[in-house]
Amino acid sequence: MSERDKQLEAIRNNPTNVSFDAYRNMLLDFSFTEDSLEGGTNHYTFIRDMYKITIQKKNPVNIIYIKRAIRIIDVLEKEKKK
Secondary structure (H helix, E strand, C coil): CCHHHHHHHHHHHCCCCCCHHHHHHHHHHCCCEEEECCCCCCEEEEEECCEEEEEECCCCCCHHHHHHHHHHHHHHHHHHHC
């Protein structure tokens, strides 16, 4: 099992206590691009293909965003296997 898979599995097993950095790294590992919004805000947007996730930088990341990212990653992995 690769390091990326181990980190994803750890997040799946405990989605209530994920730091912003772990969340960010997970998305970047799956080829999302990162953009911090201008104007001094603490919101970040992660984009890949038709998927766009905007979250506030705080620890831990809200579980809703974790679950959404995992669903998107599952879809991307399923498409990759086709």
